[in-house]
Amino acid sequence: MPISAKELEEKLKNEIQATHLEIVDTSDGCGAKFQALIVSPQFEGKPLIQRHRLVHSTLEEELKDIHAFSMKTLTPEQWQKQNS
Template sequence: MSDPTTIEATLKSQLGATHVEILDQSGGCGQIFEAVIVSPEFAGKTTLMRHRLVNTKLKEEINKLHAWTQKCYTPEEWSKQSSK
């Protein structure tokens, strides 16, 4: 079972994430997570590059999961997204 708190702390410390939302979609078993990640590190990167960056930082945690879905935004993109 993976811990969303550990995942969030890793993203904040290693990616400088300014906003992280992690939802456990597994019904409590801790094997399926969906995440929204906002970081200035994503600026100028394609979606694939952003996902690879996150996956590299969370390699050990992701290996313990059944499914991992992520949506990655820069702070500017998140501001536009959340104001809709």
């Protein structure tokens, strides 16, 4: 069963309290490739590798069925600065 961007959004909001998400299915709807921008206060004080590990552990089951998942992870402060 294909994974939807909506399913990923809901899980990330619930599990890592993501405050902003942009998830795009880049596989033409088959749910095999996604690009994600994830903003969460849980990323505060964590280096990039720990942020990515947090996302990977959160989406562990879903990633078994996803061919490619690229992400950009930001803290709320970084997101605010980027969009000022």
